[in-house]
């Protein structure tokens with residue numbers, strides 16, 4: 055039975071809490087399949103693998119979230135047979151209390167099912183998983199609200215796996231823009247250096263040129279979009295630069311939300327916002343560029359001849375309508391607050407208490423540029 059806190063919690067908090075709980079289960083499934091020694095590898099395309107762990111973890115996450123939130127749209131990376139039998143013990147309906155104990159930021163209190171889209175990458179870093187680079191693997195559950203990445207879970211099933219017996223394995227990092235991100239410790243990145251992380255398994259000359267244009271003092275080549283954003287939020291690198299169309303919405307939604315919740319930015323190579331409404335093209339055709347601070351400095355380093363290979367996402371009609379409504383009500387709030395009657399709207403400042411949060415960095419976020427948009431939605 056759901057606890058009284060759960061019943062009173064706004065939808066977004068319940069979706070987040072359910073996603074945190076199910077990410078632990080997905081992590082156990084991944085570790086159990088690795089232990090069998092039979093990964094059941096399928097080649098989906100060039101340099102694009104799927105294992106039984108990817109399939110099983112997705113079944114677990116999608117079945118669990120769909121059972122609890124049947125009206126919410128959920129997109130998973132793997133194409134699976136919907137008639138597959140899902141073991142009963144794959145369906146998790148607990149809600150993580152540590153999420154529900156937080157107060158929901160005012161701006162999300164009235165969000166409804168049709169405004170949420172969940173993007174699931176059941177196993178990010180599959181190439182590295184098959185090669186035994188286990189700490190590169192993450193489970194990603196991203197929660198988009200009206201087309202923007204707002205909530206995210208990055209579960210790292212093999213965190214601490216080389217630390218010897220007795221050390222608990224795995225960790226869950228989660229965040230909500232306007233609340234903060236939790237489950238990790240941030241260190242100050244090394245000063246007088248510019249450490250840039252990028253792909254180790256999906257590189258080409260444009261990827262390399264873009265990284266070099268950002269004047270790295272060192273390049274950190276590791277697997278997984280989730281893993282690279284973990285390096286960023288922990289302060290181990292300064293930027294994540296991936297001038298490629300290889301990442302899809304499920305690769306970036308959760309990492310973007312966790313990063314933005316501490317004041318960082320994840321955009322395409324042009325500095326434009328990546329969108330996550332249900333009709334958006336699955337491919338991140340604009341590439342991926344992420345930082346905790348000085349985002350524009352990196353965007354400006356990318357030469358035009360590289361930028362011209364990339365296209366940004368197109369907002370949906372619904373998104374544009376919603377944005378218009380939001381700005382109208384924000385304007386109304388301003389009028390109210392000038393008379394002393396206004397409520398505070400969501401600020402980009404992270405308000406986490408025990409979680410890891412940093413002060414907002416001193417830079418302007420460049421967001422959607424409506425002159426620079428791509429064609430319509432693509433198929434999954």
Ligand SMILES: Nc1ncnc2c1ncn2[C@@H]1O[C@H](COP(=O)(O)O)[C@@H](O)[C@H]1OP(=O)(O)O
Nearest residue numbers: 102177178179180253256277278279300301305
């Ligand atoms: N060319 C590609 N083909 C398939 N997946 C890609 C490609 N490029 C990136 N990805 C996805 O984005 C993630 C981050 O990229 P990289 O590890 O190369 O930095 C990959 O782990 C992979 O996710 P997944 O492992 O979930 O299939």
Ligand SMILES: [Mg+2]
Nearest residue numbers: 102103131180
């Ligand atoms: Mg994949």
Ligand SMILES: [Mg+2]
Nearest residue numbers: 175178179305
């Ligand atoms: Mg992925």
Ligand SMILES: [Mg+2]
Nearest residue numbers: 131175177178
């Ligand atoms: Mg994956």
